[in-house]
Amino acid sequence: MSHISFAKDKFIPTSEVSLSISDNFLSVIRGYQVFTFLKTVNGGKPVFLDHHLDRVLSNAQTMNMIVKQSREEVNDIINETLNHNNFDESECNIMILFAGTKATDISGLISDSPVDLFVVITPIKICPERYYQDGIAIGCFEDKRSDDGELKASYNYFGGLKAQQALVQNGEYDEALYISNNKILEGTTFSFFAVENDGKIITSKADGKILRSVTRLVLLNIFKEQKIHAEETDMFIDSISSYKEAFIASANRGVIPVQSIDGNMVGNGQVGDVTKQVMALYAEAINF
Numbered sequence: 290m291s292h293i294s295f296a297k298d299k300f301i302p303t304s305e306v307s308l309s310i311s312d313n314f315l316s317v318i319r320g321y322q323v324f325t326f327l328k329t330v331n332g333g334k335p336v337f338l339d340h341h342l343d344r345v346l347s348n349a350q351t352m353n354m355i356v357k358q359s360r361e362e363v364n365d366i367i368n369e370t371l372n373h374n375n376f377d378e379s380e381c382n383i384m385i386l387f388a389g390t391k392a393t394d395i396s397g398l399i400s401d402s403p404v405d406l407f408v409v410i411t412p413i414k415i416c417p418e419r420y421y422q423d424g425i426a427i428g429c430f431e432d433k434r435s436d437d438g439e440l441k442a443s444y445n446y447f448g449g450l451k452a453q454q455a456l457v458q459n460g461e462y463d464e465a466l467y468i469s470n471n472k473i474l475e476g477t478t479f480s481f482f483a484v485e486n487d488g489k490i491i492t493s494k495a496d497g498k499i500l501r502s503v504t505r506l507v508l509l510n511i512f513k514e515q516k517i518h519a520e521e522t523d524m525f526i527d528s529i530s531s532y533k534e535a536f537i538a539s540a541n542r543g544v545i546p547v548q549s550i551d552g553n554m555v556g557n558g559q560v561g562d563v564t565k566q567v568m569a570l571y572a573e574a575i576n577f
Contacts, residue, residue: 292381293373295366295408300373303410308388315389315400320444322404323348324386325503327540328413333376335367335383336540336575340503342385348440349387349404356387357403370408382541384409414541420463421568424548424560427476427537428462429526430455434469436497445500449477464537466550473524474498476537480505481547483524484534484563490519504538511570529553534561536568543575544568 292303308317315321325345329335342360349356358366367385374381386407393400430452438445452465466481467474474493475481480502482492490512495501512519533556535547544567546560 292410292412293370294410295370295406297405297407300370306407306409311391313388313390313405314392314397316405319389319392319398320442321352321354321389321400322386323352323354323440323442324384325441327383327385327503329371329376329380329383330575333371333374333380335371337503337507338364338367340506341540344441344501344503345385345387348442351437351440352442354387354389355401355403356406358406363406366406367408370410374410380413382411382413384411416542416545420542420545422560424546424555424558425463425537426549426552427464427466427547428456429468429473429551430465430477432467432469432474434467434474434498438474438498439495439501441500446477452477468526469498471526473526473529475500475502476539479537479539479542480508481524482508482536482538482567483529483532484536484561486531486533488518488533488563490517490563490567491522491524492519493524494521502539504540504543507574508538508544508567508571511567511574515570517566529555532556534564536564538571544571 293300294303294306296306310317323345325341327336327341342364346360387404388407389404390400390402392398432448456462456465465477473481480492482490484490493499529550530553535555536544537547538544546564547555548558549555
């Protein structure tokens with residue numbers, strides 16, 4: 290099934306979307322870009338689009354980008370892009386990307402031009418059903434994180450490339466979890482949650498070292514609404530053995546149970562009641 294995307298100022302087949310080294314030098318060569326990923330459900334409805342727009346536009350502002358479109362205009366372009374696609378057979382993934390253009394200084398680091406907007410539509414990625422039924426195995430990867438880890442920008446994914454190559458590519462683990470100075474941070478492309486013996490759900494603080502994940506935000510809001518005991522706190526590798534349950538969450542995957550960490554079983558290795566409850570609540574939240 291072919292898809293239609295928005296590239297700079299026109300709608301074209303996704304297979305024809307590209308970034309030019311000359312026209313998008315700052316994005317391609319310098320990594321001057323911000324983006325967000327989300328998916329559609331129920332016949333092409335974007336999941337938590339408002340939150341994703343808030344995040345990507347905030348990131349663009351932090352990166353001192355000149356965005357020529359208003360928030361409303363970006364929203365309209367996304368919806369118009371979706372209208373160019375057919376959702377009778379399957380849903381899709383959406384990438385909203387602001388890409389830097391030509392540099393205007395000798396060093397090739399500055400531009401006084403607006404960034405280009407891309408809305409890229411691709412086939413939806415579906416995880417194996419066993420992930421949700423049995424849980425996944427994740428391995429820990431030491432990674433030094435900067436204080437701008439909350440930005441969804443390309444340069445923040447180099448650690449993820451190293452982690453995936455070291456732990457996932459050879460089939461040893463299903464996913465990789467960042468560790469820094471004995472602290473648990475987040476996964477390469479997901480947020481991490483654990484359930485303590487008293488049933489409290491914990492996740493790392495959004496203190497600049499981790500991405501301000503939309504899915505993480507949504508789950509924390511759900512926990513508050515449902516009066517589920519949850520806390521953002523420092524999490525340490527030494528505490529993994531005491532976790533009763535654990536799960537990961539991301540826009541594309543949803544909520545997935547964790548069976549083991551670094552080869553050590555989490556709880557009894559089964560999908561726990563708290564995780565099942567969270568999975569059900571999240572599924573209900575996205576199927577609006």
